Amino acid sequence: MSSKLKVAIVGSTGYGGVELIRFLVHHPQVEIVSVISSSSAGVPISDGFPHLTDIVMQDLDGVDIHEIAAKADLVFTATPSGVSTQLVPQLLDAGLKVIDLSGDFRLRSGEVYEAWYKKPAASPEYLKQAVYGLSEVYAEKLAGVSFISNPGCYPTATLLGIIPALEAGWIDHRSLIVDAKSGVSGSGRGTSLVSHYAEMNENFKAYKVNKHQHIPEIEQVLGDVAGEDVTITFTTQLVPMTRGIMSTIYVTLKGDHTDQDLIGLYRDYYKGHPFVRVRGEGIWPATKEVFGSNYCDIGFAADARTERLTIISVIDNVVKGAAGQAIQNLNLMMGWEENLGLGFIPVYP
Ligand SMILES: NC(=O)C1=CN([C@@H]2O[C@H](COP(=O)(O)OP(=O)(O)OC[C@H]3O[C@@H](n4cnc5c(N)ncnc54)[C@H](OP(=O)(O)O)[C@@H]3O)[C@@H](O)[C@H]2O)C=CC1
Numbered sequence: 001m002s003s004k005l006k007v008a009i010v011g012s013t014g015y016g017g018v019e020l021i022r023f024l025v026h027h028p029q030v031e032i033v034s035v036i037s038s039s040s041a042g043v044p045i046s047d048g049f050p051h052l053t054d055i056v057m058q059d060l061d062g063v064d065i066h067e068i069a070a071k072a073d074l075v076f077t078a079t080p081s082g083v084s085t086q087l088v089p090q091l092l093d094a095g096l097k098v099i100d101l102s103g104d105f106r107l108r109s110g111e112v113y114e115a116w117y118k119k120p121a122a123s124p125e126y127l128k129q130a131v132y133g134l135s136e137v138y139a140e141k142l143a144g145v146s147f148i149s150n151p152g153c154y155p156t157a158t159l160l161g162i163i164p165a166l167e168a169g170w171i172d173h174r175s176l177i178v179d180a181k182s183g184v185s186g187s188g189r190g191t192s193l194v195s196h197y198a199e200m201n202e203n204f205k206a207y208k209v210n211k212h213q214h215i216p217e218i219e220q221v222l223g224d225v226a227g228e229d230v231t232i233t234f235t236t237q238l239v240p241m242t243r244g245i246m247s248t249i250y251v252t253l254k255g256d257h258t259d260q261d262l263i264g265l266y267r268d269y270y271k272g273h274p275f276v277r278v279r280g281e282g283i284w285p286a287t288k289e290v291f292g293s294n295y296c297d298i299g300f301a302a303d304a305r306t307e308r309l310t311i312i313s314v315i316d317n318v319v320k321g322a323a324g325q326a327i328q329n330l331n332l333m334m335g336w337e338e339n340l341g342l343g344f345i346p347v348y349p
């Protein structure tokens, strides 16, 4: 009998699900017992994803709660928002641990969720069970819990870039402007006009400006850190690349803080957390430097002339923004080393 943790993945045919498989196959404490699809049950997963040939040869299972509970200890739900709302409560009631990658359980208020996602919210009873899994910030709260709500991709890059300076009182949160760009895989595998090659190639496009569903998620966490309401100006843009998010943050500095001060502050804050890397003075991170990895890389430019600070934070949206952080959270939940199964060097070039 294997003593490994038995995990199932719902949404295993999506970008987040397939990336979970890529990492979990090498995780020393985990066995993937079920890869699940609501539309292709019975089909070998390698039929749809030939890159898994001879590596993962399981047939896809259907979404059957009793069957999942009979096989697994923990379920990753890599499902679209609106699906997890219904699915996760059933999994929890069946005694399973859950790590949900969607936006359905990140916001504490169901009313706020409905206002931004334009979908019915999960019931408050389950919303309050979710622990928000921004790994480096909430590591201690994640140990031993049964239900983690994984952060959004834009919030991960943005919050990791802002929180140390906000907590130290070095920035004026009323002046926060976030200019964020994402690769196209951020919109999932389903075909849409957005990801159509002819629409996206040779194009650079803003969307959901000041209306993006990740705004209340970022504001909720920053409000907790600041101890008062925080609002941000937030522009999201689609870049013609497959993976990667760059969040460029502009904020007014409180006091005379140099790049070296900021580098020291952030290195101290993230000490012991291997996946946040702080660049040296005058070196700003690029999305390629984290491609395929769980790193979040951060660089600074403090400007004494304008009294403003520019923070640049990059992640791979499918890894640190989704599957990688979900596995990091699994490790924290189970009391394992934070980087177990995630020790990949970014793919370069
Ligand atoms: N892509 C990214 O960079 C990020 C994604 N996320 C979030 O993670 C989640 C997954 O995203 P992503 O993998 O990109 O999305 P995809 O669209 O690529 O995949 C979603 C998967 O969910 C499955 N699914 C759809 N409806 C149902 C249903 N009713 N019941 C069970 N499964 C269903 C589909 O598979 P099938 O039809 O086979 O069931 C599909 O493959 C989303 O909530 C997304 O917002 C979060 C951060 C970053």
Ligand SMILES: CC(=O)N[C@@H](CCC(=O)OP(=O)(O)O)C(=O)O
Residues within 6 Å of the ligand: 081, 101, 102, 103, 104, 151, 152, 153, 182, 183, 184, 185, 186, 187, 188, 213, 214, 236, 238
């Ligand atoms: C490029 C792109 O389209 N990205 C998606 C991110 C979706 C996502 O991660 O959605 P939730 O976290 O809210 O579930 C978007 O901007 O809506």
